Amino acid sequence: MIQDVRQRVRETLLGRDTADGSALAVGASGAFLVATIAVFLAAPVFALPTVGAFCFVTALGWVRFKPEMARFLTLVATLLTVLTVAFITIFLFASALPAIREHGLGLLLIPIQDGDVRWFFWLDTVLPTGEIYWNPSSGAYSLIPMIWATAVVTVIAGAVAGPLGLFGALFIAEVASDGLREIIKPGVEVLAGIPSIVYGFLGFQVLNGFIQTSFLDDGASFLIAGLVVGVMALPTVVSVGEDALSSVPDSMGDGSIAMGATRWQTMQSISIPAAFSGISAGIILGLGRAIGETMAVAAIMAAGTQFADPLFDIFDANVTLTSLIATQYGSASESTLTVLFVAGIMLFVIVAGMSIISLFIERRMKAKLRGQA
Amino acid sequence: MSEAYVTDDSLVTADSSGYDRALDGTIALGIVGFVLGLVTLIDLVSLSSSGAALAETLATLLVVVAGGVGTVALSSWANVTPVDSQRIRGVTAGVLLALLGLTLAAYAVPVTLATLLGGLLLVEAMVIATAGVVSNIGLVDTEPNATAGLLAGFAFGAFGLLLGAVLGGTVLGSGGFLWAIVALIAGIGLFALAIVPREDLGSTLPAAVVVGALGATIATATIGVGWQWNPDAISGGFTGGAVIPVFLLFGTLIAAWSAAKCRAGFGARGRQYGAFLVINLNAVLMVSIMAAIVVFVTIKGVGYSVRGSTIGALAGLVLLSPLVVLAVRTARTPAGSEEWRGGARQLFRLLPLAVVGSVTALLVSVLVTGEKLEYGYTYTVLENRESVVLDTSVAITPETTVGSLVLVLPTLLLFVYFFRQYGSLRDVGTELDRVEAVRRRLPLAIAAIAVLTGALAILGASPAGLPLGPVAGVVVVGAGSVAAVGLAALPLAGLLAGDEALPERAVDRARLFTLSVFGGLSLLAAVLVLQGPATVAPAVFGRGIVPLAALLGALVSATTATILVTATRAADETITRRLLGEELSLALAATAGYLALLGSHVALTKQNFSLGVSVANAGSLSVPMAMQPYIPLGAEPGGIFPAIVGTVWLVIGATTFAVPLGVGAAVFLTEYAEQGRLTEVVEVATNALWSTPSIVFGLFGATFLIPRIGGDESLLAGMLVLGFMLLPLVLITSREAIKAVPDEYRDASAALGVSQWETIRSVVLPASMPGVITGVILGVGRIAGETAPLILVLGSTLNSTSAVEVLNGFRFTTAPPFIANEALLSASASLPTQVWAVIAAGVSGSPSMGWATAFILLAVVLTFYAVGITARTYFRKKLNYE
Structure with missing residues (x-):
């Protein structure tokens, strides 16, 4: 032994x-x-x-x-x-x-407002509640507002990056001619290469002004942050989705064409179903990117640790888990620092977990396709 | 994929009827509306504009589009780029007509753009409804399915719900449940309308209803330009300025989709056309977002970035020289067939050369006339939180000074390029006894100089009080320089003397060329290096001997090159020409090499050299934004030099840390490890590392690295953290590259009895090197713009006034860790954190400075990407052709 x-x-x-x-x-x-x-x-x-x-x-x-x-x-x-x-x-x-x-669970404290516990998906039955939810001097550190802010931004980003990314992947993998693909693919890569701080600066300087005039808001908002992060997550969705669609063997598509189906029918009933898990892996990865995105969000809405009110108000603004760390770290006291590390762990576990899940989904899909090819 | 698509194309090229043309026009109108929706959403054109102003804007758009369409139409008519597809013809004609119609309408009717666009939607709704009905009663030949399908039904049902809720809420007021009932009725109604009738009605009528409702709302100004809805419950609200463009985008997209379905006769083909239209529009949107971001940042930042830049015309010429070579190389690539396509290709390949030639002429004219070429403009700075507008300009000056670095970099590049162009001149030409004797002894002489240099460097210039360095130095340096010039002149002498025809003579003297170039350059380089330890810099006529020799060598080599070009023209045998080409490469390499030595001499000895033109350490190229630190309270704000230096060091540090680890791990995983638990773990770990949010890396650096190195935010911590981020990128791409090396290579090597490690070292790694390097470049592009972790570990401040000096910072100490570097352990500026600092500074951050920094950062990162992507495309093509 x-x-x-x-x-x-x-x-x-x-x-x-x-x-x-x-x-x-x-x-x-x-x-x-x-x-x-x-x-x-x-x-x-x-x-x-x-x-x-x-x-x-x-x-x-x-x-x-x-x-x-x-x-x-x-x-x-x-x-x-x-x-x-x-x-x-x-x-x-x-x-x-x-x-x-x-x-302990005080990190997930649900705020009480005007004597009533704020509605938060009936979670108040398990989680503690309290009047003050973020005040470093009195030791109240609830991460619930930041978690919610992260969720809202991610949902908006997903709504942008999901459909646009799916169509973009379809375009590159199935519709575009070879010459066009040679231009668009690097283009998408360049879009992924633009530093997040540049997106953030654009949002800070331009889009925040836009939303003031067009949506009567006071500047920073989930909407703008979500849109920008969505554009940033787009390349991930496109390239992973495109990869999945291209890995569907040509013979499967050719079979469908031979039966007299149009290309769109082939895509609808062969390529997309076969690559479905790969595309969803791309969307999961894209959402992971959106959750972990820091600088653009921090630049667009740096301030505030209040709870969105009402919950679904996309014109409200609040720090997310990432921008909380970025904006508070420099001036944080010892006890606040440790809370920031809790936020870091949440990000690390969630995003790395999502990425590993999508890795396994992709791998399973490719193994399956190889078996059928 | 398959031949079956040919039918598709033949259907597309079939002649079109009036019904088809009307629908092409509707699609075109939809596209125009979509574009106008985007344009008005970002307020490029105001929705409230009307009358002549509006008409003028539209007319400008019309002219631009007409120009583009006209050019394509002309080349199609001339059969240069034939466009067969009736659909493309119809849609482009439709775009022109739609714009013309809008322009005329703007002239004729005094309404605002918003009303006009509402009308556009109403027209669209009418046409698609009519088209659906016409198809349904059988007036045209279509192949509709029995129903539009559940998917369309649910989509229209959702639109109906949304539309009902919005219109019901805004028009009837949000009180009570009235709006909910309206929404429900609209949703169910549209759902039924979509799935109950045959497809031709099911996919046109609901679309017409939705588009018509949106159009009517806009056209009747129920939601007008000044409209506002500001609910108390939420902190934002809606204005006509935002809602109308969104309605327009939405409406035109549905209308264009529906019209496209009609156009292709419904059924499977109709669905394909509709879907492809949407997919294509989406792709255009994505590319325009990317282009818009890059262009916008450039426009905002370029003026501030290049303010006050000047460049001497001569320095400009030197910097241009690699581009000249590149342009010549592009122009020389064969253009293929003799057809017009070959001609066009030739034209495009010659274009860069022509452009470079014009720029050269411009620079030379500045030099000759002595007139400064200047472009003046203004820029804004922030002083005491107030914007101040300053005058500035960019200029090309007639200065004849060239900075040493500006000279060394391009010439070194050219030397390497020409040297790589050179193949071999072995066994060409006749051997002369004396030349062979020199060839044998020269390496000994150079080795002796190297030994002397080493000895002086170790023992000091005057060992044991003997003035060995100064005395021997002057003698050796003087003799070496003269000998180098002599060697450089050898080929020229060989070319000029003799009685055969020039080309034959040149081939005959080939051995002189190799001796001259390799011998002369290495001899001069050796004495150049000797000067330092010997502490001498012998001079004649007030100018250093070594730079004089270098200049002479360059001139002589350039003359040789010129003569060789004439010789090549006179040569008629291919083999002679090829040999002359080799010699020309050598002569050009020598020219570049001598100039590089000249520049290095100035840089090393810090003595300027001037003889008609000057080579100096403070050159004539000046870009204040990139070359100066921030100047507080100055007349001009200075630049971001410290941030650029910081980013350069961060990238260097991260690369030296991550590349060996990443490539090593990739080699182990592909070459040594067998698929098993270990590889599985590594793969998961790499994936986790790759996806970890950048801010988490910052936290890790702050808690793990900072307490262990220096205890405070530092450049070294930043390097390591970025290295951790680069590691998975390098690992993944290197692994792909090594995997892509065919197994035949390994087998062939193993069959020759080569050990595994030798195979990896001399077969696998060289073959995968292009892929690895490309991956590293792309990875570096990614981390160069990374900000979040640096905020936590780098400790940079806004507007740093001094750059870190890493190279001069190394010190040996008696206490552990024995080697210290203050610069590495201190905070530094960097490009991305500089942009963040501008944002974080709030009102005291200068936006124009921020834009300029963002622009420079973007330029740096995109350059990495451009180089990486070009290299990858190049190597991939090469691999495929092999």
Whole structure:
């Protein structure tokens, strides 16, 4: 049993056929790497010298055992990637733990207004309620308004990015000629490349003025933030959806055409159903982008931690989970900071979860299509 | 996909009847209305304009469209780009007619644009209703289905509910439940109207009702331009200025869809035409959103960004030189067939050359006449929270000074380019004994100089009090420079002396070329480097020997190149021409190389060089916005140099951190690991890392990195955080690129007995390099604009007045961690955080400064994207043709 495990570890680290003595070199290098990480965690001042030692030992090993060291170093790179995710999770939770311990469900406190508990999907039966819901000096930290703001912005963004993205994906995958596709596809990519702060600046300078004259609002609003974030999420939906539609085997579509169906009928009854899960994966990813989007939202509606009133008033404004962190972090006190980390964890878990779900959906769809092709 | 689509096309090219033309016109009217809806929504044209002003606006639009359509029509008529499709012809003609009609109506009837557009919707409603009825009673040949379908039914039902609620609420008042009843009746009515009758009625009548209702509301000014509805319950409200365009967009889209269905005769084909129309309109909308954002930011920011820029004409010429080479290369690519298409292609390939030529002529004219070329305009700055308008200009000055960096960068680029163009001149020409002797001894001489340089660098210029450096330095540098000029002149001498015809002579002297270029350049480079440790810079006539030699070398090489061009013209054998081409590449590479050495000399010794023209460290190119820090309380506001430097360092740091890790992990996952639990975990982890919101990376940096490095917000923390964000991007794209390397490559290598690591190093990695580099460029474009994490870890402020100095910041210390760099551990500015700072500063943030910064940021990021996408397209094409 132990023999088995040792054998497998050895194989992962060194590969199958190894030169004599390479285990020692790789082992020494590995030991220094572990030491480096440990030192960086515990006594960061000494991290740099330890890194130097690691480099020296690795260089020595490299001269003598290139193949084994190369394998080992690429393995290290892989493990460090996984380690990054682990560290993000661990450190976010560690930083947020004091707030969760201290406030518990108080972080999801539903506000009371004029003596009545605000209606919030009948959740007041499980969640605590209170008069003051956000006041750092009195220790009231309810994230409910921000969660709601995030939800509203995401729904508006989804309403923009979903249909437009679906049609855009259809256009690129099925309708456009090859030449046109060569232009539109990079165009969509460029749209994804425009920095979010530029979108934010546009929204801040131009759209907020527009909504004042056209919608009699006082400036910042969920509507504008949602529209802008929707445009930002659009490229994700388009490219993932297009990918899904293109992965439907040509033979399936050709079969339909051979039966005398038009292209639109083929799309409707072959391509879209076959790629449906892929397209929904794209929409999930796009929504994830929208939830995690920070700068555009922070620039458009930076102020306010009040609860939208009424709940569905899209002309109201409030910080979202992301913009709460961005705008409050600089001036936050110690206890507020830990609450911001709670917001960070919520974002991390939700968005990374959505992305992993869409990864599995996509993979299942492709496996299925490959089976049928 | 399939041949079956041919029938589709033949149907489209069939002749059209009056019924068809009317419907084409309706589609066109819908498109015009849709565009006008967009235009009025963003207030480019006011909805309340009327009479002559409105007519003029519409007439301008008409002229523009007529120009475009006219050109296409003309080329179609001349059979250059034949347009067969009757539908496209009909719709374009319809667009012209629709615009003409609107323009005339605006002249004839004194109504506002809003009323006019309401009328447009009413006309649309009438036509589609008529078309549906005409089809239903069998006057035209159509193939409708039994019903329009449940989907259309539900859609119209929803429209009906919405329309009923809005109209009922606004017209009848929102009190009571009256509006709800109206909404319900409208919804159910439209649903029934859509699904009960045959398709030709089912998809036209409800559309006509919806469009007609919207049109009537606008035309009768029930909802007019000044209309407002401001419910107490919500913090916003609705105005006619916003509602009318939205109604218009909505109405025209439905009308165009319905008309398109009619036009294609309902049934399967009708549905296809309708759906494709909507899909195409959507694509146009997406592209216009993108273009609008880029153009808008450019318009807003470009003036402030280039204010006060000047460039010397000579510096301009130097910067232009790579473009000249690029244009020549484009012009030289074969244009294909001899047909008119080949001719047109040729024209487009020559166009860049012509443009570059004109710019060159302009710059030369500035140099010759000594007249400054200037364009003046104004820009706005914020002073004490008030806008102040300042005069400024951009100018091309007749200065003959070239900055050292401006000289080195393009010439180095050209050197590398020409050197890569050069293939081989091995075994060409006759060997001369003396030349061979020099060729053998030259490497020894250069090695000796290198050893001397090394020794002086380690021991100091005067080891043990002996003035070795100064004395030996002057001798070696002087002799080396003279020898380099001699080497550079060798080919020229070879070309000029002798009695064969010029081309043959040039081929015969080929060995002189290789010796001259490689020997001369490396010798001069060696003595250039020697000057530093030897602390000498020998000079004659008040000018350094080395730069003089470099200039001479460049001149001689340029002369050689010119003669070679004449020789090529005189050569008639292909092989001779090819060999002369190789020699020309070498001569041009030498010219560029010597000029680069000249520039490097100025940059390294900090001594300006001037001989007619000057090469100086403070050159004649000046862009205050990009090259100056912020100047508080100055007459001019200065620029954002610190932010640009900060972003450059962030990108460099993130790349050095993430690229080795990402590529390494990609190699492990594709080459070493077997599909299993480990790869599964890594894939999920990469995916999570890729999708993690950027602000969360900021939090992670703040809690994990900052306490461990320096304890405060710092440039290094910013680099690492951006590196974490870049890591998954690099990993995913590299993995794709390595996967794309065909297994045959690996098998072939393994069959030769090459070990796995050697195969990866010398086969797999080189083959996947283009894909990896493209991925890195695109990833860098992404993180360069990232703001959220930097707010938390970089600690930048608005309008920084000094840039970080990373290179000069390294210090060795006795306490751990033994190497310190203050600059890396201090806060820095960066482009994206600068834009955020303008927003966060509220009223004291200067909008014009913000726009300019946003524009520069956008330009930087889009340049990365453009380079990345172009490289990918190029490599993909190359891979496909191979």
